[in-house]
Amino acid sequence: MPTYEYQALEPNAGCDLCRARFEVQQSMRDDALTACPECGQPITRLISRCDISTQMSDKAKLSDKNLKAKGFTKLVNEGGGKFRKVT
Ligand SMILES: [Zn+2]
Numbered sequence: 657m658p659t660y661e662y663q664a665l666e667p668n669a670g671c672d673l674c675r676a677r678f679e680v681q682q683s684m685r686d687d688a689l690t691a692c693p694e695c696g697q698p699i700t701r702l703i704s705r706c707d708i709s710t711q712m713s714d715k716a717k718l719s720d721k722n723l724k725a726k727g728f729t730k731l732v733n734e735g736g737g738k739f740r741k742v743t
Contacts, residue, residue, distance in 0.1 A: 657681050661702040662689060671695035677702065 664670030
C-alpha cells in the first residue's frame with residue numbers, strides 16, 4: 657500500500673502531528689485526507705519525489721538523454737563481447 661505525506665495547510669495552526677509532515681498509508685482508491693486525524697485542521701497531500709519520478713514512463717526514464725542527464729553511462733552490446741558507449 658502506498659504511503660502519502662501530509663502537512664497542515666497552515667502549519668502554525670496545526671497540532672504536533674500535522675505541523676510536521678506525517679505519513680499515512682492508504683490505498684490508491686482512497687480519497688486524499690483533507691483534515692488532520694488528530695486536530696481536524698485542513699491538511700494537504702504533499703507530492704513526493706517518488707511520485708514525480710513515476711510520472712515519467714519507463715521509455716522516457718531509459719532514454720539516452722535522461723540517462724545522460726542522470727549521470728548514467730549506457731553501453732550497447734554490439735555482439736562478440738564488444739560494447740559501445742552511447743552516453
Ligand atoms: Zn493536526
